[in-house]
Amino acid sequence: LHEENLHEFRRHYLEHHPYDQARLFILLSAKEREMLYQYLSPGEMAEIFENIEEEEHPYETYLAEMNPSFAADMFAEMYTDDAVDVLNELDKAQAASYLSLMNKKAASEIRELLHYEESTAGSIMTTEFITISAQQNVGAAMEILKAEAPDAETIYYIYVTDGDKKLAGVVSLRDLIISSDHTLISDIMNERVYSVSVADDQEDVARRMRDYNFLALPVVDFQQHILGIITVDDIVDVIDEEASEDYSRLAAVPDVDTADRGPFSAAKKRLPWLIILLFLGMLTASLIGRFEATLEQVAILAVFIPLIAGMAGNTGTQALAVAVRRIALGDTTEEKKSKILLKEAGTGLITGTICGIVVTITVFIWHGQIFLGLLVGISIFATLTVATVAGAFIPLLMHKFNIDPAVASGPFITTINDIISVLIYFGMATMFMQYLL
Amino acid sequence: LHEENLHEFRRHYLEHHPYDQARLFILLSAKEREMLYQYLSPGEMAEIFENIEEEEHPYETYLAEMNPSFAADMFAEMYTDDAVDVLNELDKAQAASYLSLMNKKAASEIRELLHYEESTAGSIMTTEFITISAQQNVGAAMEILKAEAPDAETIYYIYVTDGDKKLAGVVSLRDLIISSDHTLISDIMNERVYSVSVADDQEDVARRMRDYNFLALPVVDFQQHILGIITVDDIVDVIDEEASEDYSRLAAVPDVDTADRGPFSAAKKRLPWLIILLFLGMLTASLIGRFEATLEQVAILAVFIPLIAGMAGNTGTQALAVAVRRIALGDTTEEKKSKILLKEAGTGLITGTICGIVVTITVFIWHGQIFLGLLVGISIFATLTVATVAGAFIPLLMHKFNIDPAVASGPFITTINDIISVLIYFGMATMFMQYLL
Structure with a gap:
């Protein structure tokens, strides 16, 4: 980093898993971090930011160092649920100013998720999911998949919607792969699709996901319109969080896992x-x-x-x-x-x-x-x-x-x-x- | 069930998710369960059995009701890790007698896993994983995938091995889908593959999986030969288990989650x-x-x-x-x-x-x-x-x-x-x- 050999550094650093990139990032000095913001794209920085926990290191420190428009671009590149997690930790005026710098589409998706109450399915869901129509065939579905794969949070479940955008079924990538290209989605989809409502408690969602061994669950409104998905990695965090909450309360400590600053x-x-x-x-x-x-x-x-x-x-x-x-x-x-x-x-x-x-x-x-x-x-x-x-x-x-x-x-x-x-x-x-x- | 309308019953019952099938199963009377064993194949029964917890309902009751060779076939059809979990709860002589009734290949796979110490990566891994060679191309890999999909526990990560069966890389199904059929696996595989050792503590494995958001992790021996995989649904159970262990101990109760029989x-x-x-x-x-x-x-x-x-x-x-x-x-x-x-x-x-x-x-x-x-x-x-x-x-x-x-x-x-x-x-x-x- 110090030798300012940009290409060499980028190649080495970005080869690591984003979690390791984040571990390295938090070890850097303020000056080194500022160099890093120059070297990386908002999208690359987004992946790092998704792997930092507020409890360990306050987001504000890092955000204050960044150019506001760089930070806004970074938020737009993050998975919506992760961006919402970070923005929820900031004060409202600050979050609003980042949202105003963002492109309209990303900003409105994030704004919608910011409305959901804490600990509900809505607050942990993300909007990067893939839907297809029941009338399409497997070949067409695979094309959609290929196009959306880089952005979607999971490509392993594809949700089938009817004309009204209502959830009608689910196909797993496993099903698509073992079917021939001309098969209609309606013939292979599972109509018994499990979903949760936006207002459901995250603990109930976690319990259901654990019992049924799902990798993702669709989140619907009261009219069965699909609004987002919750993936298993978020559920692992929820289970962890709820367990440490119970533990803290048994011992009468408000939150056992937050690193006390002194x-x-x-x-x-x-x-x-x-x-x-x-x-x-x-x-x-x-x-x-x-x-x-x-x-x-x-x-x-x-x-x-x-x-x-x-x-x-x-x-x-x-x-x-x-x-x-x-x-x-x-x-x-x-x-x-x-x-x-x-x-x-x-x-x-x-x-x-x-x-x-x-x-x-x-x-x-x-x-x-x-x-x-x-x-x-x-x-x-x-x-x-x-x-x-x-x-x-x-x-x-x-x-x-x-x-x-x-x-x-x-x-x-x-x-x-x-x-x-x-x-x-x-x-x-x-x-x-x-x-x- | 009582009307003995076999086809109608099978169609209705098997339409449910295996978790729900299991919930229904445990509500049945002994007589009804015995009819069910007649109606279902060992493979169908295996899926139900994978969703029953020993803490809720002792396995022995159900196994005693089954024909021993039906039970043995059922174990052979179960994912190896789940079969091992059940057999570990039985006494040794009984487990051995089921193993002797099984086909040789399934029995030897289960026997190997039975050896690993409790709470290690080896004890929770399963052997239904897919490997390919780095010299194959994407088209050939997809063929292998299609053939193995019905049996594999996950098809979303495919592990790449070298000539010696040593772990050399990993490709996700996402990578395969967005690549053309003629691309060589070695060109798209990620050589920075994360693995855990068979002897690693399950808690360490869980922490790593949570931090890196993996859906599966390969388990290797000290020479980097791949022995099995651990999937995220098992990790969810481990996190749950360890959290309730800490909780129990804080309160000085040996095990808070086991339903006491009185x-x-x-x-x-x-x-x-x-x-x-x-x-x-x-x-x-x-x-x-x-x-x-x-x-x-x-x-x-x-x-x-x-x-x-x-x-x-x-x-x-x-x-x-x-x-x-x-x-x-x-x-x-x-x-x-x-x-x-x-x-x-x-x-x-x-x-x-x-x-x-x-x-x-x-x-x-x-x-x-x-x-x-x-x-x-x-x-x-x-x-x-x-x-x-x-x-x-x-x-x-x-x-x-x-x-x-x-x-x-x-x-x-x-x-x-x-x-x-x-x-x-x-x-x-x-x-x-x-x-x-």
Whole structure:
């Protein structure tokens, strides 16, 4: 690059896969990048840009370095869905100014996709798909394919439309290849074509694509007009994204995968949850405060608070994780929900009984007080049973009220179960005080 | 089905996508399934079987109902990777007996794949791929393609081998279609072909496929001989599987996605972790026991135990989740690890300071004791700082010793942080006792 040997450099650099080109690109200095913008065409730069993630490197830095009309041309050359992803990260005025510099057709395609709500099929679809008519024959279809292959995102499925541009069927390239040139498309097309609606949730689209092993799915409006396609590589990203979202929420971190730019931004993200949990913790503290008289008489009771509260938190987190996944996998009918709750109640009873017996024996051996052992043991039994059910019940209830159950994070459930466990433990201790003194 | 109208039924049923056929199949009664085995060919049954998951419905039930030679033919017709998946779930003697009933070629291909270790590229690859020689022309390649299309798992990448059967390049069907029949493969093939080794971890393969947006990747031995291919639909399953593994571990549930057959099997799976955590909790209890004298003098100290231990657990879980994901994403150099730790230390200091101040003020207002407020506030500050660092340090340490950091589940870190927080809190309380009395 530095030797300014343009041809040699272009040949070497462009030989790499666009993903590797992008990895190299982000390692360059600002000065080197500016040289690169001179050397490459907007189309070549577009391929690189498609392989950069906003989380790793803010797009704005790079866009600010480019000549605005070069950037606009680059957006026009990108697959529409990728261009939309980048433009969505910019502020509206900036995105609009790039759109105004673009050729009309590309700009209007991008503008349409910008309207769709986040996480819907519309927001991840692209418009570079191939359609043919059912009356054409295989030879004609192959000609269309050859002409459109350089621009289309996938050429492996070709969608068949009727006179009204409505989706009527699908042919795979596999079908075209094994048929003779004179066969009519209508004779080989599959009329049972699976499609998704623009407003469908991306998670549902991902699930369907995974179950059916499709490489692409057409996206239609409510009148069955084809608007775009979603390809499997986008779905891989969606699955990744949704999984890390669930993971983040279980741990009560807003977004585990965004590279934090430093401790301040990380602290800023985590503090809201921590402050909420802090006040829930204060509530627990004030509940124990009501049992101060009990505590002053039998100080040893305090020794087992973390054990009981901790076990309630652990079993609650387990039940929570199972319930959240079951909901994500689609077990959302009332019948299935009752089944989950019943099963968790059973599981809580069994684990509670066993842990309760273990604790009773251990405390008895350790302190030699059978009543203390029984108190702690029975508390563990009751706490585990209730906490297990609560761990499953809270996300199921949230789902019923259309709150994403994944926001019921592990720490939240743990804190709720702290409260439950403290009430059970001190309630029992106060009741059976005479045996402990 | 019941009307025994064979042709009508076959036509209706087979018109559906194999995934839907499988969904219907599992709803049938044993008697209906037995009729179905009569009506369908082993090849048709194979497509259905490829779409059934062991976790939902044990394969054995269905296999036991089939005539063994029908089952063997079905395995021979399945894609090798899918057949291997099913056979791996059976016991060895049973798998061997099916293999002995199969034709030699299919049996030997399956046997080879059965040898690869779980979670490696070898264990998920399939052998239905298409190779051509670099000296052939596009027309000849298309002929091969047409002949092999019905059996191959993907026809969208064709791998080019040299005389020794070594991988030399790749051509996509897209390249073939836009080239004239007389072009030599060697002129259009891409020599920069990406491949993975049989022993590579499936997670690495998935990451690479996602980054490069490939639809398939060839699998080679150490001499670059092509052994199989991995297609994107298998990778979608791998990503799903690995994500739910991380999720399960964060919650300390062995496997969140396996449908538990009842509360007993669920309890059996969760109890080992709960018992370990129970004894760790006992350790916490015995530590507090050492401060019984302090507790007897100032019973109100007990009130804040769950608050402090809980906050330590919460912040530790957040730091843990971030560290585990960073490791999973490949931030594993010593330098990056130190950076993660430093950042978490900074985050812990900031969140600790803010939560500490909030707690001090709240406790002061509530109890009117400034020393108690300061004690709890400073404990929260110290605990949060240490717990955040511990939450990141423990998984990083585990990774250093080649233990999967994901086993450091949320409940485990929470319990470790309970111990740390109790030591800090009671240590400080004992030291500054005179101000509290």
